[in-house]
Amino acid sequence: MSAANWRGAMNAQHRAQGANAPVPSAYAARVPRPARLRLQNPLRVRHLLVLAFLIAYPWFATPFFTYQIGAQSLALGLIALSLTFLGGYGGMISLAQMTVAGIAGYMVAIFGTSATDGVSLRWPWWLAVLIGIVVATGAAAFIGWLSVRTEGIYTIMITLAIGVAFYYLVLQNYAVFNGFQGTQKVFPPTLAGVYWRDATPFYYLALFWALAGYLFVVYLLRSPFGIALQGIRDNPRRMHALGFNVTAHRVTAYAVAGAIAAVGGVLFTWYNGLVTPGSVGTSWLINILIIAVLGGMRHPVGAFLGAIVFVLLQNFAIDVIDRERFNLVIGAVFLVIVLFSNDGLLGWWSALSVRLSTQRGETRWSSARRRLYAR
Amino acid sequence: MTRFWRWFWALLIGVPIMALSAWGLQDNARLFVITLLNGLTLASLYFIVASGFTLVFGLMRNVNLAHGSLYLLGGYLGFFAAQLTGSWLVALAVGFAAAAVVGLVMQVSIFRFMLGQDLRQTMVTIGLSIVIADCLMWAIGAQVHQMSPPPWLDGPIRNIPVIRAYSTYRLSLLPIGIVIGVALWLFLNRTRVGMMIRAGVDDRGMLAAAGVNVNLVFATTFAIGAGLAGFGGVIGAVELSMVPGEDTRLLLASLVVVIVGGMGSVIGAAIGAAIFGLAETYGLAYAPTYSVVFTFVILVLVLAFRPRGILGRPA
Numbered sequence: 001m002s003a004a005n006w007r008g009a010m011n012a013q014h015r016a017q018g019a020n021a022p023v024p025s026a027y028a029a030r031v032p033r034p035a036r037l038r039l040q041n042p043l044r045v046r047h048l049l050v051l052a053f054l055i056a057y058p059w060f061a062t063p064f065f066t067y068q069i070g071a072q073s074l075a076l077g078l079i080a081l082s083l084t085f086l087g088g089y090g091g092m093i094s095l096a097q098m099t100v101a102g103i104a105g106y107m108v109a110i111f112g113t114s115a116t117d118g119v120s121l122r123w124p125w126w127l128a129v130l131i132g133i134v135v136a137t138g139a140a141a142f143i144g145w146l147s148v149r150t151e152g153i154y155t156i157m158i159t160l161a162i163g164v165a166f167y168y169l170v171l172q173n174y175a176v177f178n179g180f181q182g183t184q185k186v187f188p189p190t191l192a193g194v195y196w197r198d199a200t201p202f203y204y205l206a207l208f209w210a211l212a213g214y215l216f217v218v219y220l221l222r223s224p225f226g227i228a229l230q231g232i233r234d235n236p237r238r239m240h241a242l243g244f245n246v247t248a249h250r251v252t253a254y255a256v257a258g259a260i261a262a263v264g265g266v267l268f269t270w271y272n273g274l275v276t277p278g279s280v281g282t283s284w285l286i287n288i289l290i291i292a293v294l295g296g297m298r299h300p301v302g303a304f305l306g307a308i309v310f311v312l313l314q315n316f317a318i319d320v321i322d323r324e325r326f327n328l329v330i331g332a333v334f335l336v337i338v339l340f341s342n343d344g345l346l347g348w349w350s351a352l353s354v355r356l357s358t359q360r361g362e363t364r365w366s367s368a369r370r371r372l373y374a375r
Numbered sequence: 376m377t378r379f380w381r382w383f384w385a386l387l388i389g390v391p392i393m394a395l396s397a398w399g400l401q402d403n404a405r406l407f408v409i410t411l412l413n414g415l416t417l418a419s420l421y422f423i424v425a426s427g428f429t430l431v432f433g434l435m436r437n438v439n440l441a442h443g444s445l446y447l448l449g450g451y452l453g454f455f456a457a458q459l460t461g462s463w464l465v466a467l468a469v470g471f472a473a474a475a476v477v478g479l480v481m482q483v484s485i486f487r488f489m490l491g492q493d494l495r496q497t498m499v500t501i502g503l504s505i506v507i508a509d510c511l512m513w514a515i516g517a518q519v520h521q522m523s524p525p526p527w528l529d530g531p532i533r534n535i536p537v538i539r540a541y542s543t544y545r546l547s548l549l550p551i552g553i554v555i556g557v558a559l560w561l562f563l564n565r566t567r568v569g570m571m572i573r574a575g576v577d578d579r580g581m582l583a584a585a586g587v588n589v590n591l592v593f594a595t596t597f598a599i600g601a602g603l604a605g606f607g608g609v610i611g612a613v614e615l616s617m618v619p620g621e622d623t624r625l626l627l628a629s630l631v632v633v634i635v636g637g638m639g640s641v642i643g644a645a646i647g648a649a650i651f652g653l654a655e656t657y658g659l660a661y662a663p664t665y666s667v668v669f670t671f672v673i674l675v676l677v678l679a680f681r682p683r684g685i686l687g688r689p690a
Contacts, residue, residue: 146678158678162674293498331509
């Protein structure tokens with residue numbers, strides 16, 4: 001019997017017996033919850049629909065929507081995904097994820113090709129990208145090693161301080177980072193006859209890596225490492241007593257998140273075509289947090305939802321209110337979400353689905369359990 | 376820590392600093408002393424702003440990331456008050472009062488409802504700081520506002536032995552910072568309200584059970600902490616300048632100061648401010664490109680050996 005059938009049968013049985021059911025069978029309906037069920041991720045119709053939409057998107061969208069909205073959301077979502085992984089599942093809110101992404105972008109600009117000759121070494125693009133990702137992952141592990149000594153709000157402050165320190169470093173250093181101007185014209189290469197900066201190819205490139213990152217995080221969260229990480233988030237002392245090396249798990253989480261952010265950072269640098277101190281400044285450090293919190297941190301998909309909302313606001317705030325006032329709009333939206341939802345858009349979504357399913361006659365308990373399986 | 380290790384660390388840190396200072400004095404005594412004074416006066420400003428930050432954190436576990444915005448708000452309003460009345464003291468009062476009122480409103484209307492949810496409070500203050508910063512830019516514009524010091528503090532003091540002359544205003548920041556620090560210490564350690572605040576830091580529930588109106592204590596603390604940011608804003612409007620972006624700079628300074636000094640401790644904030652101010656100015660004077668790296672290295676070293684800051688206690 002497949003998982004879905006099994007669950008359907010269980011629910012039917014539960015409903016048929018009603019509230020006054022004899023105790024043993026109600027108990028039986030509630031308790032046997034094989035671990036396998038939790039770990040299987042059924043492919044559902046809605047997943048295929050979303051995938052089909054994402055693949056078909058450039059065929060009907062204008063180049064502006066493909067590149068500015070689609071590709072940018074995917075690249076930013078990938079960076080925010082690293083924060084969702086770290087914050088939602090590791091319990092460590094790091095504001096330095098954009099710094100890690102920026103380090104990768106800077107490395108690609110410095111080792112690869114750009115318009116700034118004094119800075120760029122003009123090595124092959126694949127080597128530059130590889131160096132970028134490796135260096136950024138190392139930097140993320142170092143940031144993690146520094147900040148895992150702290151907890152909660154201390155982590156936010158220390159990662160913010162590190163991020164701003166890196167901003168001032170690239171701003172003031174001209175020998176390596178070319179100071180205020182940064183490096184211009186950092187473009188993706190032409191490969192297999194395709195110029196990857198064009199709207200549609202770049203969209204597919206971003207889509208590929210966003211999907212890869214998403215699936216990787218979903219897979220990792222069900223691996224022993226991911227389960228241990230969530231255990232550490234919930235109770236570090238108990239996990240320590242059980243023999244898990246808490247510090248090592250946390251630093252590894254930082255490194256993994258760093259690698260994801262690095263890929264996102266390379267994509268975002270190519271998207272912008274440049275990397276400047278402004279792209280690792282305080283506002284961008286906080287924007288990544290806004291994206292992750294806006295979408296919700298209870299599931300990896302939240303990062304991409306948040307990124308879509310953020311990019312749409314960024315591009316169309318001009319229609320709502322003055323273009324200069326984008327920060328006001330995004331700040332107000334962020335404030336409303338933080339004040340009125342416990343977990344961003346996903347929090348609203350789950351509250352809505354509980355309400356709908358309780359109206360259909362399910363109890364709160366059965367609805368919550370069904371959604372737990374469906375995740 | 377045993378006496379041996381205390382001596383060991385004191386020597387390990389002290390000897391190189393003494394050697395560098397001796398070299399600096401011998402090389403160019405005037406530059407060295409001026410940098411020392413610059414560093415201490417900057418540290419004084421940092422201390423005023425960061426002490427409000429650490430006070431709020433110590434009691435409420437609320438990292439108020441809108442602290443920099445309150446600084447900027449106080450500075451701007453003080454600037455306009457000084458333009459209207461021509462009095463610097465009025466400007467100081469207005470800056471303090473404006474930031475205190477905004478802080479009070481924040482506490483009463485928002486944070487009172489999310490006690491203990493520190494992460495959520497942090498998010499809310501981030502949102503608020505974005506909104507306040509953008510509103511200020513909208514209302515006042517992005518140009519630089521520079522306040523002139525009051526006439527009785529204007530101009531240099533001449534005939535000082537080594538450095539010949541030094542700005543009266545900057546020098547006066549030193550006593551201002553010391554007075555505020557001592558006043559804050561006396562307030563916390565010698566008054567009834569201060570006793571309540573300290574009791575609230577140790578055990579909030581027990582304080583409420585003893586019949587104290589904890590919400591009132593919280594509101595008072597938040598108002599004083601925010602007011603100190605506004606007060607610092609008026610001082611900074613003369614010493615530095617008011618421009619969008621200063622809020623994040625002072626926020627970062629407050630963060631580093633309290634991380635190095637230890638959260639929730641006024642004396643820790645003083646030590647942290649002195650270290651950070653001196654490191655920043657000496658870095659700028661002797662190695663301009665890498666001054667930020669000095670700050671960073673200090674942060675790393677302190678965190679590596681004292682994760683809760685020099686005078687920090689477990690949360």
